[in-house]
Amino acid sequence: MSMNEQPAWDGRTYYNEPQLRAAPFNNALVGGYIFLAGLSGAAQLLTTVMDATRGPGAASTTRRGRYLAMLAPTVGALCLILDLHTPQRFYNMLRLIKPTSPMSLGSWVLVGFGVTSTATAVLQFAADRLRGSRLRGVARITQVPAALAGAFMSTYTASLLSATSTPLWAAAPKSLAVRFASSAVASAAAALGLGERNDRRRRDLDNLAVAALAVELAATLASEHAERQVGIDDGGKQSAGRAAVPLVLLLTSLLLPGFLGRAVSTLGSVAALGGGLAMRVDTLTEGDTSARQSHRSLRFAQPDNLPRA
C-alpha cells in the first residue's frame, strides 16, 4: 500500500505519550555556549573588518574584539564539556571528521577558531608590551583565519539544531540559521559598542547592530510563519520582542544627542546581549517541548511536509 492510499491521520496519539525524545542537553549550558560562540565568532569577524578598514586608528576596538573572541574557546568550551554525560571523554569529539554531523564539524571549527583566536589574542597582548615589535603585523595575519572560523562559529549551531528530528528546530532550517547568524553579529556589535569610547565608532557599531537586529526580527517572523505552515505552531508566546526591543532602543539612541543617546544606546546594547542569550536558551527549551508533544511531532511527520523532490 502506498502512502497515498493510507487513511488520513485522525489526530489521535498513543496515550499522548511522546513520539520523540527531547535532546538531553542542559539548556543553560548549551544555550550559553551557542550565545558565546556567536558573540566570539562575530566579534572576531567584525574586529578583522574594523582592522582592515581603520587600521591602527581603531586599535583599542580591535584589542577588545580580540579579547572578546576568547570567550568561546574558554568559557564556551567548558560549557560544552560540562554538558557531556561522560565529560572525561570530551576528546573523543576529535576522533574523526563527519560531514553529516554538525556537532563533529563544529568541534573542529571550535578547535580551529580557538587556536587562531588564542594566537591573535596572545600576539595582541605581547605587542602591547613590546614596543616596536612586528608581532602586531603577525596578529593581522592570524586574525584572517580566525575571522573565517568565526563566521562558522556564529551560525553552525543553528545547523546543529536543524539536523535533528525535533520539530521546532527542523521546521525552518534557513530562517533559524539567519536568526542565529544575525543575532551573533548583533551581540558582537553590542558588546563592542558597550566598551567603545570613540563616539563615531560607537555609532557605526550601533548602526550595524540595528541592521543585524532588523534581519533577526524578519527571520523570527519568517520562522513563526514556517511553523504555522507545517502545522506545529503552538499558538503560544511571541518571540519577536527579543529582537524588537533592542532594535527600537538602538534606533532611538541614534536619534538622540550626547549623553542621552549614549545612555539609551547602552540600554539597547545590554538588551541585545540579553535578547541574544534568551533567544538561544528559549529555542532549546521550546524545541524540547515540541519533541515531547506527539500531536506536534506526528503532525510535522505528515507527507505534506516532506521536502519536494
Add this chain to the structure above:
Amino acid sequence: MEMHPRVSDHAASDLDRAIADEAELTAGIRIRPGRSYGFFTDTTLCIGCKACEVACKEWNNLPADGIGLTGHSYDNTTALSADSWRHVMFIEAGVRDDLAQPFQSGWLMMSDVCKHCHNAPCLEACPTGALFRTEFDTVVVQQDICNGCGYCVPACPFGVVDISLLDGKAHKCTLCYDRLKGGLEPACAKACPTDSIQFGELDELQERARRREADLHRRGVAGAYIYGAPGTPGATGGLGHLSAFFLLTATPETYNLPRAPTRPANRIAPSLAAGIATVFGLAVAALSLFTRSAER
C-alpha cells in the same frame, strides 16, 4: 511444523557447549558478515506476551525501569529507552463487531524496536564515531567510545536512542550484535512464541512481508500494509529503508510511528548556506559602514 534436520543432533535439554550456527535451527539461516539482517515484526501475530521484552532484558543485562502501572491498557513500559530495547504497545481500538476485520481487530499489539535505518540519523549525527554500522548492516553504539553528548537522541526520528543517567552513555537495541557474531538469532526473535518477530536476511524478510500482506488482503484484512520497506510509509524523506520494519493494520500514528519521517542530515547544507550568507552579508554591511565613516 517443520524442523531443521540438525535439530535432532541436539536432543539433550542441557547442552555443554554452544550449538554452531544455532540460528540455522531457530530462524532457518546461517548468519554471515557482509550481509544485511533485520527484523520483520508482523503485528497481526502479536499476542502481547512481552516475551521479547523479557528476553531482551535478560540477554542484554538491562536494568528494570518504569516500575509502576500507567493505566495505558497493558503497556507499562511506555516507550523504548536506554534500558528497554523492545516495547510492546497495546492499543484498545474499540469493541469488536461482526464487521470488524479479523486479526487484532479490537485490540492492536505491536512490539516496537530500533529501526536500524539505512541512513541512520543517530549514526550520521554521532560526533565521536561511537555509533557505527556493523558487518551485519545494523547500527550499534560502542560503549567504550560514547561520551554521552546526547546528539543522537534528538536526531532519531523514532525517539529510540536514549542516554542512561546510570552510566552517561547512549543506549539502544544492538540487534544482538554479540549473538549475531556467535551465530545466534537475536534474543527477542528467538523468544517470540508466535513468530510475530521474525529475524532474517533483509531481502528475504521484505519478500516474506509482501507475501504476508497479499495473503492478508486476500483474507479480508484490507488495511494491512508494510511500514519501513522501500516505498512504504516510514521509509521516506531520504531515510532509506528500515532494517527493522513492520506489518501494521491501522494508521502509523496509532502505533506512535511517524508517517513520513525525514533524514535530518539533509537540512545541514541549506541551513549552513543561509547562515554563512547572513554573516557575510552583515560583514559587508560593516565594511561599508566602517569605510564610509573612515573617509569622513
